[in-house]
Amino acid sequence: MNNDKVIQVESLTKMFGDFIAVNDITFDVNKGEIFGFLGANGAGKTTAMKMLIGISKPTFGKAHVAGFDVFTDAENIKKNIGYMSQKFALYDDLTVKENITFFGGIYGLSRKRIKEKANTLIEELGLGNVANQLVGSLPLGWKQKLSFSVSLIHDPKIVFLDEPTGGVDPITRRQFWELIYKAANQGTTIFVTTHYMDEAEYCDRVSIMVNGKIEALDTPKKLKEQFKAANMNDVFLKLARG
Amino acid sequence: MSISVSNISKSYKDVKALQNISFEVNEGELFGLIGPDGAGKTTLFRILTTLLFADEGSATVADYNVVADYKKIRNNVGYMPGKFSLYQDLTVEENLSFFATIFGTTIEENYDLIKEIYLQIEPFKNRRAGKLSGGMKQKLALCCALIHKPKVLFLDEPTTGVDPVSRKEFWEMLKRLQQKGITILVSTPYMDEAELCDRIALLQDGKILEIDTPQAIINHYPKPIFNVGANNMYQLINSLNDYEYNHSVYPFGEFVHYTDNRSDFDPKTLKDYLESKNLTDVVIEKTVATIEDTFMELAKPSFSKTSEHNVK
Amino acid sequence: MKRFKGFIKKEFYHIFRDKRSLFILFGMPIAQILLFGFAITNEINNVDIAILDHSKDATTNEIINKIAASEYFSIKQMVTREADIASVFQKGQVKAVLNFEKDFSKNLIKDHKATIQIITDATDPNTANTISNYVSAILQQYQKELNKDITIAYQIVPATRMVYNPELKSVYMFVPGVMTIILMLVSAMMTSISITREKELGTMEILLVSPLKPFQVIIGKVFPYIFLSIINAIVIVMLSIFIFNMPVQGSLVLLALESILFIISALALGILISTISATQQTAMMISLMGLMLPVILLSGFIFPISSMPFPLQIISNIIPAKWFIIIIKGIMLKGVGLEYIWKETLILMGMTVFFIALSVKKYKIRLE
Structure with a gap:
C-alpha cells in the first residue's frame, strides 16, 4: 500500500433498495492534501462520507481510510480520523475547557496530554478570556473554529469536515480556512464538503458528485480550464445542469 | 414606499440584536439584507412581519404600520421563515392547499403566479415534504408563501444549505416574481448573491454597515486591491500577515486579496518581500473588489474588537 | 368556515400519519383498562x-x-x-x-x-x-x-359495611380513574405537543402571519382532540361494560356531557402548557409531571383522599381530576343524577372557564 495515499476508494457503491445513492466511485486522497468533496443536495455526498468515516457499510467496492479497510476495520478508522459537522459540533452547556477535556477523554488522551492540548489550543485561538465560559455563549464563528481544533485533538491522520462554515461571517470564514491550511501544512489530510464555491478554490483538489457519481476530479485550476469557466461556481453549474 | 423602517432597535436581555436600523424599500424592488448568522436579519424580518415588537422605532409595510395595522399586514404579505417551515408529514400538494385554505384562497385562483415554480415540483406532489431534497423544499416553501398573491414577500435565508444549482434557479425565480410587481425583501449569508439584488443593506452585529446598489458598494471600496498568488498558499498567507505594510489579507479562491496601507504602494516591493520568504511563482495583479471585500472592510473595525487574534 | 375545515383536515393528517401518537391515542386506553382490570387488581382469588x-x-x-x-x-x-x-x-x-x-x-x-x-x-x-x-x-x-328472625342482633365482629361495590370488584374502582387519566393524557398532552411541534418546525410563524385569528388556530388545533377524546371515552365505557360486566347505573347522556366538560378543561390545560413551553419535549415533561402525577396520586384514584395528610387534601381540591372522578363514580356506580353532583360539576365548570380564559390571555399573537 502506498503510504502517501491516506484515502483509497475503488468502485465504492451504496444502495438503498433499488436506489443507488453512491454509484461506483473511485478516487485517492494524498497525505496533507485539502480535498474538496462537492455535489448538489442529494447527490450522495453525505452517504459517501458516512461510508468513509466507518458509520455506514458500503454495498460493494473497496475503500481504505488511514490504512484501514472500511468493511473490516471501522473501529480503527474512527480512532484515526477527526470529524466535524455544522450540525454537531460541541456541547453548548459545557465550557470551552470542559468540551476540550471531554473530547480529549473520549479519544483516550492522558490527563497530562489533555491539559497541554487545552492550553495550546486556547492560546492559539485566543480564547483565554472565555476558557471558562459556556460554549453556547460564544459567537458562531468562534464555536466553529474551536470545534475544528477539537476535532484535531487526537492528532488524527485525516479530518472530515461537513459544511463547516455555513452561516459564518466572511472574516471568520477566512480565519477558519487559515486553520485548515495550517493543519494541512502539518501533514493532516483535510476532507471537506461545502456549499461556498469560492471555498472550493481553496482546496488542492476538488471532486464534484452528480447523481451518485463523481463527474469531475482535479485541481480547481484544471477544472476551470476543462470546463472553460471563470470560477468554480460556473464549473459546478455546468456539470450539475448537464 | 413598500417597506419603510426608521430607527428600529431591539434587544434580547443584554444582546443588542438590532441597533437603530433605518432603510426603505421601493415598490417592486428586490432588496437584499446581507449578513452572517447573528447579524439580526431574522429579528428584523419578524418585526416587519408583525411577529415581534421593536423596542424603539417604527416601520410600515405596504403602507400599514407594523404595530397598529398588523392584521392588514398579515393579509398582504408572504413570509418564508428560515429552514423552510413546512409540514413534514403532509404531501407537497397537501401543504400547498393547506396554506391556500388558511389564506382564504385556492391553488387554482392564483395558479398562474406559482405555475412556473410548481411545475418543477409537481412530479413529486404526492411525496411528503419531509422526504424532499433541500432544493425542492425551498421551491415548495416559496409556492406556499406566494399562494395568496402577497404584495410584499419576505424571504429569510431562502438559499441557506441549498446547493449552487438550486440557488441559481431560485434567484431566477425571484427575478421573474419581481417583474410581476411583487416587492421582495430577501436575506442571505452568501455575499455572491448580493449582486443579484437591486439594492442591498450590509448587516453585521445588528448594525447596517452600508446601503446602496451592489455596484455602488463595490465602487466605494476605498483602496486598490490586488490578487496575490504563489506556489504555497499557507506560507503566502503567513508571509502577507507578517508584512508590516498590509492593510488586509483575505484568501479569495486561488488568490489572496491584498490591500496595502501605503498610498504609494508599488507591487514590486511586495514581490521582492515574498520572494525573500522563499515563495516562488509570485503573481501580483490589480483586481476589482467584490461585495465581500467591502463587507470585510466595513466589518473590520467592530471585528478587531471582538477577535484581535489571528492565526500565526 | 372553509379555512377552519381545511385546518382540521390538516390536523387529522398529522394524527393519522404519526404512528406513535396513534398508538398513544388508541392503544393506551385499551391497554390501561385491561391492565388495571386484570393484572393490577386488588381482588383475591382462591x-x-x-x-x-x-x-x-x-x-x-x-x-x-x-x-x-x-x-x-x-x-x-x-x-x-x-x-x-x-x-x-x-x-x-x-x-x-x-x-x-x-x-x-x-x-x-x-x-x-x-x-x-x-x-x-x-x-x-x-x-x-x-x-x-x-x-x-x-x-x-x-x-x-x-x-333475620331475631330482635337482638348477634354480633360476630365489627366491620365496615361495603357499599356500592358489594362484590368488591376493583375494576369498578379503576374504570373511572383510568378514564380520567386517558382523557387527561390525550387531551392535554397531545394538544400541547401538537401546538409546540408547530413552534419547533417554524410553521407557527406562518400561521401567525396568516389572516387566521388566534382563536381559530387554537380551536382548529384542539377540535380533533375533542373528537378523539370522546371516542376514547366511549371505548373505555364499552370495554368496562362488555368485558368487565360493569354496570353504568346512571344516565349515559349525563356521563357524556360531564366527560365533554372534563375534556374541555384538559384541552385548555394543554393549550396553557403549550404557551409556556418552546419544545415538544418540554411540553411532554410538563404534561407528565404537572398533570399525570397529580391525577394519579392526588385525585383519589389510587389513594383515598380522606387518608391523605391535611395539606395534600387541600391541594387535591385544585385538581380537576378529583372532581371528575367523584362525578363519574357517582354516575357510573351510584347511578345518581345531576341533583347530587351539581356542586362538583359547577366546580369543574369554573375551573374550565378559568383555564380557557388564562390560556387565551397567555396565547401570544406574536413571538417572544
Whole structure:
C-alpha cells in the first residue's frame, strides 16, 4: 500500500433498495492534501462520507481510510480520523475547557496530554478570556473554529469536515480556512464538503458528485480550464445542469 | 414606499440584536439584507412581519404600520421563515392547499403566479415534504408563501444549505416574481448573491454597515486591491500577515486579496518581500473588489474588537 | 368556515400519519383498562388459608363452610394448636389463619357476641388488608342471615359495611380513574405537543402571519382532540361494560356531557402548557409531571383522599381530576343524577372557564 495515499476508494457503491445513492466511485486522497468533496443536495455526498468515516457499510467496492479497510476495520478508522459537522459540533452547556477535556477523554488522551492540548489550543485561538465560559455563549464563528481544533485533538491522520462554515461571517470564514491550511501544512489530510464555491478554490483538489457519481476530479485550476469557466461556481453549474 | 423602517432597535436581555436600523424599500424592488448568522436579519424580518415588537422605532409595510395595522399586514404579505417551515408529514400538494385554505384562497385562483415554480415540483406532489431534497423544499416553501398573491414577500435565508444549482434557479425565480410587481425583501449569508439584488443593506452585529446598489458598494471600496498568488498558499498567507505594510489579507479562491496601507504602494516591493520568504511563482495583479471585500472592510473595525487574534 | 375545515383536515393528517401518537391515542386506553382490570387488581382469588377452630361447633362449621364455598378462599389446612400458626406462615403455605375462640356458639347465643381472629401475612399489606375485608364481608353476610328472625342482633365482629361495590370488584374502582387519566393524557398532552411541534418546525410563524385569528388556530388545533377524546371515552365505557360486566347505573347522556366538560378543561390545560413551553419535549415533561402525577396520586384514584395528610387534601381540591372522578363514580356506580353532583360539576365548570380564559390571555399573537 502506498503510504502517501491516506484515502483509497475503488468502485465504492451504496444502495438503498433499488436506489443507488453512491454509484461506483473511485478516487485517492494524498497525505496533507485539502480535498474538496462537492455535489448538489442529494447527490450522495453525505452517504459517501458516512461510508468513509466507518458509520455506514458500503454495498460493494473497496475503500481504505488511514490504512484501514472500511468493511473490516471501522473501529480503527474512527480512532484515526477527526470529524466535524455544522450540525454537531460541541456541547453548548459545557465550557470551552470542559468540551476540550471531554473530547480529549473520549479519544483516550492522558490527563497530562489533555491539559497541554487545552492550553495550546486556547492560546492559539485566543480564547483565554472565555476558557471558562459556556460554549453556547460564544459567537458562531468562534464555536466553529474551536470545534475544528477539537476535532484535531487526537492528532488524527485525516479530518472530515461537513459544511463547516455555513452561516459564518466572511472574516471568520477566512480565519477558519487559515486553520485548515495550517493543519494541512502539518501533514493532516483535510476532507471537506461545502456549499461556498469560492471555498472550493481553496482546496488542492476538488471532486464534484452528480447523481451518485463523481463527474469531475482535479485541481480547481484544471477544472476551470476543462470546463472553460471563470470560477468554480460556473464549473459546478455546468456539470450539475448537464 | 413598500417597506419603510426608521430607527428600529431591539434587544434580547443584554444582546443588542438590532441597533437603530433605518432603510426603505421601493415598490417592486428586490432588496437584499446581507449578513452572517447573528447579524439580526431574522429579528428584523419578524418585526416587519408583525411577529415581534421593536423596542424603539417604527416601520410600515405596504403602507400599514407594523404595530397598529398588523392584521392588514398579515393579509398582504408572504413570509418564508428560515429552514423552510413546512409540514413534514403532509404531501407537497397537501401543504400547498393547506396554506391556500388558511389564506382564504385556492391553488387554482392564483395558479398562474406559482405555475412556473410548481411545475418543477409537481412530479413529486404526492411525496411528503419531509422526504424532499433541500432544493425542492425551498421551491415548495416559496409556492406556499406566494399562494395568496402577497404584495410584499419576505424571504429569510431562502438559499441557506441549498446547493449552487438550486440557488441559481431560485434567484431566477425571484427575478421573474419581481417583474410581476411583487416587492421582495430577501436575506442571505452568501455575499455572491448580493449582486443579484437591486439594492442591498450590509448587516453585521445588528448594525447596517452600508446601503446602496451592489455596484455602488463595490465602487466605494476605498483602496486598490490586488490578487496575490504563489506556489504555497499557507506560507503566502503567513508571509502577507507578517508584512508590516498590509492593510488586509483575505484568501479569495486561488488568490489572496491584498490591500496595502501605503498610498504609494508599488507591487514590486511586495514581490521582492515574498520572494525573500522563499515563495516562488509570485503573481501580483490589480483586481476589482467584490461585495465581500467591502463587507470585510466595513466589518473590520467592530471585528478587531471582538477577535484581535489571528492565526500565526 | 372553509379555512377552519381545511385546518382540521390538516390536523387529522398529522394524527393519522404519526404512528406513535396513534398508538398513544388508541392503544393506551385499551391497554390501561385491561391492565388495571386484570393484572393490577386488588381482588383475591382462591387464597390459601388455614383454620384454627377451638370450638368445633355448629356455628363455626357453618362459617367455615361459607368461607370454603366462596371463590376467594380455599382452606389449605386445619391447625390444631396455637403454636402451629407461626410455622404455617413461615412455610409460606397460607396467607391467613382464622382463629375461632373457644365456645364460639355459646358465646354468641349467651352474650350476643363472639370473636374471630383474622391473622394475615402482612408482608404484602394490600393483600392482607383485602383478605381481612373479604372475611369480614363473609362474616357479615352470615350475621345478616342469623339476625333475620331475631330482635337482638348477634354480633360476630365489627366491620365496615361495603357499599356500592358489594362484590368488591376493583375494576369498578379503576374504570373511572383510568378514564380520567386517558382523557387527561390525550387531551392535554397531545394538544400541547401538537401546538409546540408547530413552534419547533417554524410553521407557527406562518400561521401567525396568516389572516387566521388566534382563536381559530387554537380551536382548529384542539377540535380533533375533542373528537378523539370522546371516542376514547366511549371505548373505555364499552370495554368496562362488555368485558368487565360493569354496570353504568346512571344516565349515559349525563356521563357524556360531564366527560365533554372534563375534556374541555384538559384541552385548555394543554393549550396553557403549550404557551409556556418552546419544545415538544418540554411540553411532554410538563404534561407528565404537572398533570399525570397529580391525577394519579392526588385525585383519589389510587389513594383515598380522606387518608391523605391535611395539606395534600387541600391541594387535591385544585385538581380537576378529583372532581371528575367523584362525578363519574357517582354516575357510573351510584347511578345518581345531576341533583347530587351539581356542586362538583359547577366546580369543574369554573375551573374550565378559568383555564380557557388564562390560556387565551397567555396565547401570544406574536413571538417572544
